[in-house]
Amino acid sequence: MSSVVENISHAAQRQAFSLMIDGLLKHLDKADDRTATYLKIADEAEKFYGKGADKAAIDRARKAIQDPDNRWVKFINRVLDETDPHVAKTMLLNLGYEAFFRGTKTIRANREKYNCNIPWLILFDPTSACNMHCKGCWSGTYGHKSMLSFDDMDKIVTQGKELGVYLYMMTGGEPMVRKADIIKLAEKHNDVEFALYSNSTLIDEDFCKELVRLGNITFQLSIEGTPETNDFRRGEGHYAAVMKAMDLLKKYGIVFGTSICYTRENIEAVTDEKFLRMIADKGARYGFFFHYMPVGNNAVPELMPTVEQRRKMVDKIRYIRSDKCDIGFYPMDFQNDGEFVGGCIAGGRNYFHINAHGDAEPCVFIHYSNTNIHDNSILEMLQSPLFMEYHKGQPFNRNHLRPCPMLENPELLREMVARSGAHGTNEESEESVEHLCEKCDDYAKEWAPVADEIWKSETHKKPKYENYIKEKRDNDTLAAFEHVPEKQPGNAVNQ
Numbered sequence: 001m002s003s004v005v006e007n008i009s010h011a012a013q014r015q016a017f018s019l020m021i022d023g024l025l026k027h028l029d030k031a032d033d034r035t036a037t038y039l040k041i042a043d044e045a046e047k048f049y050g051k052g053a054d055k056a057a058i059d060r061a062r063k064a065i066q067d068p069d070n071r072w073v074k075f076i077n078r079v080l081d082e083t084d085p086h087v088a089k090t091m092l093l094n095l096g097y098e099a100f101f102r103g104t105k106t107i108r109a110n111r112e113k114y115n116c117n118i119p120w121l122i123l124f125d126p127t128s129a130c131n132m133h134c135k136g137c138w139s140g141t142y143g144h145k146s147m148l149s150f151d152d153m154d155k156i157v158t159q160g161k162e163l164g165v166y167l168y169m170m171t172g173g174e175p176m177v178r179k180a181d182i183i184k185l186a187e188k189h190n191d192v193e194f195a196l197y198s199n200s201t202l203i204d205e206d207f208c209k210e211l212v213r214l215g216n217i218t219f220q221l222s223i224e225g226t227p228e229t230n231d232f233r234r235g236e237g238h239y240a241a242v243m244k245a246m247d248l249l250k251k252y253g254i255v256f257g258t259s260i261c262y263t264r265e266n267i268e269a270v271t272d273e274k275f276l277r278m279i280a281d282k283g284a285r286y287g288f289f290f291h292y293m294p295v296g297n298n299a300v301p302e303l304m305p306t307v308e309q310r311r312k313m314v315d316k317i318r319y320i321r322s323d324k325c326d327i328g329f330y331p332m333d334f335q336n337d338g339e340f341v342g343g344c345i346a347g348g349r350n351y352f353h354i355n356a357h358g359d360a361e362p363c364v365f366i367h368y369s370n371t372n373i374h375d376n377s378i379l380e381m382l383q384s385p386l387f388m389e390y391h392k393g394q395p396f397n398r399n400h401l402r403p404c405p406m407l408e409n410p411e412l413l414r415e416m417v418a419r420s421g422a423h424g425t426n427e428e429s430e431e432s433v434e435h436l437c438e439k440c441d442d443y444a445k446e447w448a449p450v451a452d453e454i455w456k457s458e459t460h461k462k463p464k465y466e467n468y469i470k471e472k473r474d475n476d477t478l479a480a481f482e483h484v485p486e487k488q489p490g491n492a493v494n495q
Contacts, residue, residue: 084253090215106164117348200245225269250283338400347390385420410437
């Protein structure tokens with residue numbers, strides 16, 4: 001009976017939110033009506049979360065909404081103005097109501113209920129196949145034959161929704177190789193948002209028409225600066241393919257962003273303001289910046305940014321997001337934005353990865369596992385030994401400019417893999433955890449004093465909600481495995 005009542009309540013809430021969005025989209029040309037709708041959404045958010053609402057944050061949002069010169073309100077308005085109405089409504093319902101409102105509340109409750117990490121998004125690989133061969137890409141070592149069946153992908157989304165997860169990202173390989181199944185999946189689960197990391201080469205006019213019809217698929221397009229810096233790593237002609245895809249997505253009013261891997265060779269090019277203005281003019285409204293990770297036996301450690309380059313990256317990303325910059329583009333840098341998400345988000349804390357073999361990996365860059373979608377449920381995956389090591393260990397460092405258990409704290413990844421008995425997941429070219437971490441040891445030592453200097457020079461607020469185990473929440477100095485790990489017979493790490 002309770003599930004029936006809950007379903008009715010869910011449907012009623014979604015309908016109410018839908019009506020608010022209809023009102024917003026109907027009066028896009030009327031600034032006062034638009035502002036009134038934004039304020040109404042803020043009121044509904046506060047009501048929905050009840051005692052768990054961050055009233056201070058909501059009040060700040062209300063103040064920003066009423067400021068006609070606020071950069072990010074103007075940014076949101078621009079996105080709505082240029083997006084196809086059906087796409088905009090579906091995105092606001094799925095990403096706004098389902099993921100941010102209802103999903104977040106459900107996820108937080110389930111974290112307490114199951115005493116493990118429950119993510120806000122799930123990343124999975126429909127296939128390991130790719131039509132490109134980029135230099136230093138670990139994905140290329142996985143071979144081209146592995147894939148998740150449609151039933152596998154359906155299981156991931158169905159069980160994920162039961163836990164409160166309404167955002168699903170896809171990578172690979174190139175996910176667009178599975179175009180037909182992705183359309184089928186988006187049709188079946190029209191209440192979730194799908195976001196694809198893509199090399200752009202398989203996006204065409206017919207598919208864009210399908211995107212408008214469905215409304216719940218967005219893209220992060222891989223690009224790395226100038227035609228020269230981009231095609232150096234990704235191959236001749238790729239830059240032109242990205243430009244064509246951007247033009248098509250913009251033409252059809254599809255929201256999209258970029259996925260940018262910054263390396264020692266391209267970091268200046270991908271943070272140049274001319275480049276960022278260009279992709280913004282093309283229609284990209286956000287971008288994920290990824291620090292090059294030396295993952296896989298074919299990795300090129302020499303592509304890792306220098307310490308000085310990374311220091312400049314911290315400042316650059318923050319400048320682009322500041323009121324001093326007028327570029328219509330919102331960048332996120334997972335390695336340097338740890339403060340805003342509480343450090344490492346992997347291991348199911350906010351996300352995890354399922355590869356094309358079905359192995360559940362804590363992170364897209366951490367290729368070790370104890371569990372597989374073919375044998376286990378999503379919840380069982382999150383309760384597997386390696387994932388529980390992440391759960392107990394996070395945050396791996398209280399300096400959130402050193403969030404990663406591989407790149408900045410490699411000794412911790414060694415320990416977690418050993419304690420959990422996790423196995424390597426790359427059947428084509430398995431890499432030992434020692435081989436992987438050795439490539440990060442010197443980098444971690446060199447970055448640590450620089451990161452500590454930056455961190456100590458800034459003021460940091462303790463968030464109202466922290467997704468750590470109670471021991472870590474109660475002691476804001478405790479990090480990683482400063483608690484004594486449980487001894488396991490025969491495990492040298494714990495003896």
